[in-house]
Amino acid sequence: MFSKEELERYSRHLIIPDFNIEGQKKLKNARVLVVGCGGLGAPLLSYLVAAGVGTIGIVDDDVVDHTNLQRQVLFTEEDLGKSKVEVAANRLSIQNPFVDIIKYNVKLTSENALDIIKSYDVVADGTDNFPTRYLVNDACVLLNKVNVYASIYRFEGQLSVFNFTDQEKNLGPNYRDLFPTPPPPDAVPSCAEGGVLGVLPGIMGSLQANEVIKVITGIGAPLSAKLFILDTLSFETTTLKFKRNPKNPLNGEHPSQKGLIDYYKFCGLNRSQDFSTKDISVSDLYQWMQKEVDFQLIDVRKPYEYEIANIGGQLIPLDQIEKYINQIDKGKKVVIHCRTGKRSAQAIKLLHEKYGFKNLLNLKGGILAWADTIDLSMAKY
Structure with a gap:
């Protein structure tokens, strides 16, 4: 054998x-x-x-x-x-x-x-x-x-x-x-x-x-x-x-x-995240920045993650999003991002369902996509 x-x-x-x-x-x-x-x-x-x-x-x-x-x-x-x-x-x-x-x-x-x-x-x-x-x-x-x-x-x-x-x-x-x-x-x-x-x-x-x-x-x-x-x-x-x-x-x-x-x-999850039609790509976000479009950018990661790499968004960690709800603008487009897009989707779902926000966009792929596509020198973690 x-x-x-x-x-x-x-x-x-x-x-x-x-x-x-x-x-x-x-x-x-x-x-x-x-x-x-x-x-x-x-x-x-x-x-x-x-x-x-x-x-x-x-x-x-x-x-x-x-x-x-x-x-x-x-x-x-x-x-x-x-x-x-x-x-x-x-x-x-x-x-x-x-x-x-x-x-x-x-x-x-x-x-x-x-x-x-x-x-x-x-x-x-x-x-x-x-x-x-x-x-x-x-x-x-x-x-x-x-x-x-x-x-x-x-x-x-x-x-x-x-x-x-x-x-x-x-x-x-x-x-x-x-x-x-x-x-x-x-x-x-x-x-x-x-x-x-x-x-x-x-x-x-x-x-x-x-x-x-x-x-x-x-x-x-x-x-x-x-x-x-x-x-x-x-x-x-x-x-x-x-x-x-x-x-x-x-x-x-x-x-x-x-x-x-x-x-x-x-497990209480939604495959489509319910917000798949409200994504924004990193390329489109970059164009918005270059054209100085009036929008708000929010980063829902942890402070230590922000220290490693960030794209200039306002830091409001996901677990504090409700505490700082009054800092989120309802009058213009708001782009929310995290590392991969998962936590930002969670934040958008919470803000949409509990507080009625209808102006939120999720950065598709998060900061990792930004590092892969826009800023190749950015640290990936």
């Missing part, structure tokens, strides 16, 4: 008494789907490939940009603008030619998730948003697949194994048992908005790979019914236990959900 080269490659596995060649066979026969090949996905994929998992699928529709390079160690400057899936697959194939890499350069959705996941044994969730986390969880429960989950934020990481059946045929809890409902929209910023220590995804992605290997080979005790939390600042760890919830809509006592749903709606 193994070539001479493979036996040499995996020799340090083969000499472990509780692992040996039987464990390596299980890895070679296994099929693992990794959703997201960013911060968590990079170390996760690298170690699964190095370990000899026979077939690995990668799902991601993103491209490489400068802000990824601080933590997404599969990518380099030469990869900027390229498909993450394509770059990752090429690099991983060089790392271990005995592994079959399957590429899904698509966004995982309710329409394609079941078809993609059904042919895999284990799913590893390396995503950074709640709609996709609930989607991955629900698809795994419906298809009876193990879901190895990790998440990161600033200095803290979380890890768990969902929907795992132990040797006594006891089914463990899933993501909905731990988090029955998503947090309010915008309550938890993404890494793009809140930041993350570059080394943290390396730690958590490696731990995630460890749990995948344990699930496949049957060694040790997977982190089922437990949530592991790591604080890298204090280097304190916490492990919380949790149980299956009888009210779980997927597999509780009275299941009410038979298929996948609209997860953006479930």
Whole structure:
């Protein structure tokens, strides 16, 4: 089953008494789907490939940009603008030619998730948003697949194994048992908005790979019914236990959900942001500035972000926007911007719905788009 080269490659596995060649066979026969090949996905994929998992699928529709390079160690400057899936697959194939890499350069959705996941044994969730986390969880429960989950934020990481059946045929809890409902929209910023220590995804992605290997080979005790939390600042760890919830809509006592749903709606999000027709491009904004058009420019980022780079807007952080509502002009066009366009869209929605503003424009792509298109010397962070 193994070539001479493979036996040499995996020799340090083969000499472990509780692992040996039987464990390596299980890895070679296994099929693992990794959703997201960013911060968590990079170390996760690298170690699964190095370990000899026979077939690995990668799902991601993103491209490489400068802000990824601080933590997404599969990518380099030469990869900027390229498909993450394509770059990752090429690099991983060089790392271990005995592994079959399957590429899904698509966004995982309710329409394609079941078809993609059904042919895999284990799913590893390396995503950074709640709609996709609930989607991955629900698809795994419906298809009876193990879901190895990790998440990161600033200095803290979380890890768990969902929907795992132990040797006594006891089914463990899933993501909905731990988090029955998503947090309010915008309550938890993404890494793009809140930041993350570059080394943290390396730690958590490696731990995630460890749990995948344990699930496949049957060694040790997977982190089922437990949530592991790591604080890298204090280097304190916490492990919380949790149980299956009888009210779980997927597999509780009275299941009410038979298929996948609209997860953006479930998480209280609107795909179109409701303001897609009220955007302004960075090129048009630049023209307004050159022609001295009378408008107000508001920056809703944090003060430290403003210090790094700004385009001269009035700084009113998103969490203080209502406090300074009287400083926002209702008599002329107001352009609101942030780093990417997400927080500014939130500000516009709040001002529109709660205070009746109808003169607001969202800077499409935020200050990152400005740095890419107008001022190439501007710092990107």
